[in-house]
Amino acid sequence: MRFASPQDAAAAILAGNVRAAARLMRMLDDRIDGATDVLRQLYPHTGRAKVIGITGNPGSGKSTLTARLIGHYRKLGMRVGVLAVDPSSPFSGGAILGDRIRMMEFANDSNVFIRSLATRGALGGLSRSTNDIIHVLDAMGHDVVLIETVGVGQDEIDIVRTADTTVVVLVPGLGDDIQAIKAGILEIADIFVVNKADLDGADRTIGDLRGLQTLMGVMPDWLPPILRTVAARSEGVEALAEAIDKHAEFLKTSPTSQVRAQNRAAFAIGGLVRESVGHNVDAWLRQTAAGRQLVADVTARRVDPYLAAQTALTQAQTTRLLP
Amino acid sequence: MRFASPQDAAAAILAGNVRAAARLMRMLDDRIDGATDVLRQLYPHTGRAKVIGITGNPGSGKSTLTARLIGHYRKLGMRVGVLAVDPSSPFSGGAILGDRIRMMEFANDSNVFIRSLATRGALGGLSRSTNDIIHVLDAMGHDVVLIETVGVGQDEIDIVRTADTTVVVLVPGLGDDIQAIKAGILEIADIFVVNKADLDGADRTIGDLRGLQTLMGVMPDWLPPILRTVAARSEGVEALAEAIDKHAEFLKTSPTSQVRAQNRAAFAIGGLVRESVGHNVDAWLRQTAAGRQLVADVTARRVDPYLAAQTALTQAQTTRLLP
Numbered sequence: 233m234r235f236a237s238p239q240d241a242a243a244a245i246l247a248g249n250v251r252a253a254a255r256l257m258r259m260l261d262d263r264i265d266g267a268t269d270v271l272r273q274l275y276p277h278t279g280r281a282k283v284i285g286i287t288g289n290p291g292s293g294k295s296t297l298t299a300r301l302i303g304h305y306r307k308l309g310m311r312v313g314v315l316a317v318d319p320s321s322p323f324s325g326g327a328i329l330g331d332r333i334r335m336m337e338f339a340n341d342s343n344v345f346i347r348s349l350a351t352r353g354a355l356g357g358l359s360r361s362t363n364d365i366i367h368v369l370d371a372m373g374h375d376v377v378l379i380e381t382v383g384v385g386q387d388e389i390d391i392v393r394t395a396d397t398t399v400v401v402l403v404p405g406l407g408d409d410i411q412a413i414k415a416g417i418l419e420i421a422d423i424f425v426v427n428k429a430d431l432d433g434a435d436r437t438i439g440d441l442r443g444l445q446t447l448m449g450v451m452p453d454w455l456p457p458i459l460r461t462v463a464a465r466s467e468g469v470e471a472l473a474e475a476i477d478k479h480a481e482f483l484k485t486s487p488t489s490q491v492r493a494q495n496r497a498a499f500a501i502g503g504l505v506r507e508s509v510g511h512n513v514d515a516w517l518r519q520t521a522a523g524r525q526l527v528a529d530v531t532a533r534r535v536d537p538y539l540a541a542q543t544a545l546t547q548a549q550t551t552r553l554l555p
Numbered sequence: 556m557r558f559a560s561p562q563d564a565a566a567a568i569l570a571g572n573v574r575a576a577a578r579l580m581r582m583l584d585d586r587i588d589g590a591t592d593v594l595r596q597l598y599p600h601t602g603r604a605k606v607i608g609i610t611g612n613p614g615s616g617k618s619t620l621t622a623r624l625i626g627h628y629r630k631l632g633m634r635v636g637v638l639a640v641d642p643s644s645p646f647s648g649g650a651i652l653g654d655r656i657r658m659m660e661f662a663n664d665s666n667v668f669i670r671s672l673a674t675r676g677a678l679g680g681l682s683r684s685t686n687d688i689i690h691v692l693d694a695m696g697h698d699v700v701l702i703e704t705v706g707v708g709q710d711e712i713d714i715v716r717t718a719d720t721t722v723v724v725l726v727p728g729l730g731d732d733i734q735a736i737k738a739g740i741l742e743i744a745d746i747f748v749v750n751k752a753d754l755d756g757a758d759r760t761i762g763d764l765r766g767l768q769t770l771m772g773v774m775p776d777w778l779p780p781i782l783r784t785v786a787a788r789s790e791g792v793e794a795l796a797e798a799i800d801k802h803a804e805f806l807k808t809s810p811t812s813q814v815r816a817q818n819r820a821a822f823a824i825g826g827l828v829r830e831s832v833g834h835n836v837d838a839w840l841r842q843t844a845a846g847r848q849l850v851a852d853v854t855a856r857r858v859d860p861y862l863a864a865q866t867a868l869t870q871a872q873t874t875r876l877l878p
Contacts, residue, residue: 272862275861276856289612494851496854497853497860497863498841498850500864501836501850501863501867502833502840504861504864505836505864505868505873506833508868509829513829517824526824530820533599533601537598537820537823538598538827538876540820540824540827542876545828545832545874545876546874550868551868552865552868553864553868
């Protein structure tokens with residue numbers, strides 16, 4: 233399952249070869265030596281796709297909305313890459329039932345590339361995986377890359393926040409916890425969507441959001457619009473795409489754009505470092521006699537975890553990046 | 556806001572002094588030198604509390620259920636520490652509206668210590684903070700420590716999975732995404748609770764769960780029971796407490812208990828290392844000329860993130876643990 237050379241692999245992927253891209257992603261999943269070499273060849277050719285993050289709670293209908301957006305961009309003749317991040321599925325690299333079903337209509341469309349990423353068990357590696365996949369989708373020549381994540385959990389929020397434009401999907405009547413959720417997502421949303429807007433309580437949800445925006449202070453340069461959609465009936469999708477375009481126009485003239493690009497770069501670097509060090513330390517703790525003894529000592533309260541962490545940092549090979 | 560000495564502080568906290576414990580937690584929040592020294596003094600005295608994780612989606616009523624459990628343990632004369640982890644609130648160290656309101660009845664009970672932890676912006680630092688707080692609550696002499704987290708997001712799941720007993724709270728009729736959620740939580744649950752069991756669809760949710768348990772294969776030694784509660788009316792809380800006791804009994808005779816303790820120790824060590832290295836690298840990227848140049852180079856695609864990560868690992872002071 234190896235490529236003849238990183239250059240050959242990169243050339244195939246840059247030409248939009250789906251099988252080569254899928255192969256690289258599998259190599260990345262399995263940590264096969266050489267995968268990073270291909271990524272390094274691709275990197276200078278990234279940065280052309282418009283990256284759109286879509287986040288919302290389970291049940292908000294964000295997968296259906298994502299499918300409708302894919303359809304919209306396909307009608308315009310654009311090539312669409314999709315990364316569906318699922319924090320709960322234990323099936324690594326595998327399919328996600330609901331999402332897959334909703335996106336099945338694009339299964340035979342060679343201009344739509346959908347990748348599901350199960351994140352359970354990926355502690356510390358999530359940001360690396362998502363960044364790598366976004367780079368590949370971008371290098372393949374996709375005009376748009378949609379990242380769909382569940383909007384609870386710091387990792388997922390950090391991923392979606394690296395997008396050029398972040399869409400936060402809400403539904404009417406989320407119940408008690410909505411206040412806390414809203415407070416958290418206010419900072420990351422460029423566009424709010426109240427999906428299932430035909431349900432009771434949509435007006436109230438929109439009113440609550442407007443109230444919170446006022447309360448938290450108006451943003452100086454971009455006030456996130458609040459849109460209504462009924463994704464299941466394709467209502468409001470064009471207006472959402474328009475709002476996304478408008479935000480892209482805004483970014484062009486705003487220093488925010490450069491700041492976002494830098495944040496994305498720093499997030500990518502930091503993610504690689506965290507994953508690499510975390511992986512090396514975990515392996516050292518589990519697979520070496522010294523590491524196992526240290527865990528046993530901490531478990532028995534003979535050594536405290538702070539001293540143990542310093543020992544692990546010093547003894548595990550933490551300063552060499554994973555392949 | 557400093558203590559006379561780590562020994563004095565530890566002695567006060569071990570004696571159950573609430574003000575000393577609160578002060579230490581603030582010091583940990585603010586990364587004040589010396590906080591870790593106090594933790595190190597406390598560590599040999601930890602491991603006595605029964606740690607119970609309670610997780611569920613927003614709106615599952617897990618906060619109400621947690622409040623009812625506190626009430627139950629208080630009736631038995633036990634001292635209860637609570638750590639409420641909120642992944643969405645941007646208010647660090649601060650109060651969480653809903654939770655606080657539900658737990659207000661214990662505000663004047665000196666045998667209940669409630670700590671809210673907002674996790675937004677805590678990338679990589681979440682596991683450290685939670686471990687530290689659990690150690691403090693444990694060392695203070697609490698008989699039970701309840702950890703409440705939202706059950707979406709890898710970080711939150713990893714936290715709750717370090718508990719001795721993990722309770723997963725579901726509600727009837729969660730909608731489309733329930734399949735994915737269920738698949739993910741099946742592995743971490745020691746006990747399932749279907750809360751709001753007076754709602755339509757409770758039987759179906761229980762049936763679905765039973766079906767999934769069968770599908771995934773019966774656990775060799777402990778099949779997680781599925782309980783019904785209506786936390787708002789205090790129904791089923793005693794049965795839940797009984798199930799938790801039964802699981803604690805099971806752990807005593809099972810090798811699982813030792814494995815969990817070791818996993819918890821390894822998770823604590825790994826969390827400290829990740830947080831420390833991540834923090835140092837982020838600071839280096841943002842605050843040094845070399846770091847800022849590197850971010851600019853990656854942003855402009857002059858340097859790829861993989862090479863940049865190796866540079867950051869080598870140049871940032873990653874092998875010294877944070878204070």
